[in-house]
Amino acid sequence: MKSKEGFLTAPEKTLRSGGINDMLDARVILAPMAGVSDAPFRIMCRRNGCGFAFTEMIDVNGIFYKNVKTLKYLDTLPEDRPLGVQLVGADEKRMLEGAMLCRDKGYTVIDINAGCPARKVVKGGKGAALLKDPAKLGRIIGLISSKLDVDVTVKIRAGWDAESANYLEVAKIAESEGAKAICVHPRTREEMYRGREISHHPTREIKAAVNIPVFASGNVFCAKGAEDILRSTGCDGIFVARGALGRPWIFRAIGASLRGEASPGEPCLDAIKTAMADHFSLSEKWYGSFLTVKRMYKHVTWYLKRYKNLNAVMESYRAVKDASSFEGFLRAIELDGRKMVIAEKVRT
Numbered sequence: 001m002k003s004k005e006g007f008l009t010a011p012e013k014t015l016r017s018g019g020i021n022d023m024l025d026a027r028v029i030l031a032p033m034a035g036v037s038d039a040p041f042r043i044m045c046r047r048n049g050c051g052f053a054f055t056e057m058i059d060v061n062g063i064f065y066k067n068v069k070t071l072k073y074l075d076t077l078p079e080d081r082p083l084g085v086q087l088v089g090a091d092e093k094r095m096l097e098g099a100m101l102c103r104d105k106g107y108t109v110i111d112i113n114a115g116c117p118a119r120k121v122v123k124g125g126k127g128a129a130l131l132k133d134p135a136k137l138g139r140i141i142g143l144i145s146s147k148l149d150v151d152v153t154v155k156i157r158a159g160w161d162a163e164s165a166n167y168l169e170v171a172k173i174a175e176s177e178g179a180k181a182i183c184v185h186p187r188t189r190e191e192m193y194r195g196r197e198i199s200h201h202p203t204r205e206i207k208a209a210v211n212i213p214v215f216a217s218g219n220v221f222c223a224k225g226a227e228d229i230l231r232s233t234g235c236d237g238i239f240v241a242r243g244a245l246g247r248p249w250i251f252r253a254i255g256a257s258l259r260g261e262a263s264p265g266e267p268c269l270d271a272i273k274t275a276m277a278d279h280f281s282l283s284e285k286w287y288g289s290f291l292t293v294k295r296m297y298k299h300v301t302w303y304l305k306r307y308k309n310l311n312a313v314m315e316s317y318r319a320v321k322d323a324s325s326f327e328g329f330l331r332a333i334e335l336d337g338r339k340m341v342i343a344e345k346v347r348t
């Protein structure tokens with residue numbers, strides 16, 4: 001870890017580890033996902049082979065105002081390592097202050113969100129809006145890199161829209177201001193998440209143009225897809241986002257494929273039920289029963305969406321109130337071919 005004169009010292013180093021080196025070692029990384037990449041989900045992914053994860057994006061204004069919910073996003077567990085934090089914001093001073101708190105909590109990788117396309121984010125000049133002001137993005141990266149002993153990374157999109165796609169300019173500025181890695185989601189802000197097919201050519205061009213590690217993000221849904229992206233872009237690693245929803249074992253599959261091992265295959269319904277029970281239990285310890293029942297709804301939908309009759313099954317989720325009724329909900333699900341049916345005898 002670098003050491004520069006004038007660095008503010010970190011009182012607590014609970015998360016201290018190898019910074020960007022941990023990302024390079026892992027190669028396959030759980031992407032930041034607002035509302036999804038919380039500690040329980042990250043641990044599910046880690047138990048399934050994920051070697052590095054990011055928090056969901058954390059707004060530095062929430063840190064500034066000591067918003068309890070925002071500060072909770074920074075919390076983690078010993079099993080949840082190595083972990084990077086992602087900050088979203090527009091004000092340079094607040095970004096530095098937010099980064100200082102993260103550094104004090106022991107984070108060694110701090111990612112700057114320059115890709116979030118959500119209207120409420122960009123209207124405050126944050127997320128993908130920073131692509132319209134690369135000089136400002138550069139100042140944020142430069143400020144944090146020069147003041148704090150952390151590895152700053154930046155997650156970008158190809159540009160605001162097709163006409164103003166400025167990814168090479170942004171990547172070069174980020175590198176010159178001290179970013180230690182760049183993650184590229186090659187859609188523009190205007191494209192949001194549209195299009196099942198995307199081209200990773202911006203990632204390939206950036207990889208050829210800069211001397212810092214480059215990670216690819218976008219449409220990593222299977223081991224073969226991951227390998228294709230790594231090969232075609234020459235990048236140093238990949239971020240997995242939607243491909244991990246209801247499928248945390250995607251990390252095991254990609255890892256096996258990269259090591260040249262046989263595919264572990266897709267889990268059967270019983271294994272998926274076990275995963276859901278584990279996820280529920282982790283979440284309950286983290287949030288308590290009430291919030292867990294609400295938060296797990298979407299995860300259960302993702303876990304089960306490979307089977308038919310999902311709507312009817314999710315209707316029966318209404319009866320879930322706690323861990324024991326969740327167990328009953330799971331017990332009741334049976335398979336008739338690819339179709340799920342609810343067994344009457346254990347209906348909750």
Ligand SMILES: Cc1cc2nc3c(=O)[nH]c(=O)nc-3n(C[C@H](O)[C@H](O)[C@H](O)COP(=O)(O)O)c2cc1C
Binds near residue numbers: 034056086217
């Ligand atoms: C539900 C959801 C939440 C997301 N939240 C964030 C976020 O907080 N920060 C960020 O940089 N990207 C966020 N993203 C974008 C992903 O990290 C990723 O770049 C994008 O989904 C493309 O990858 P994929 O095709 O593998 O999903 C989010 C994506 C999804 C689906």
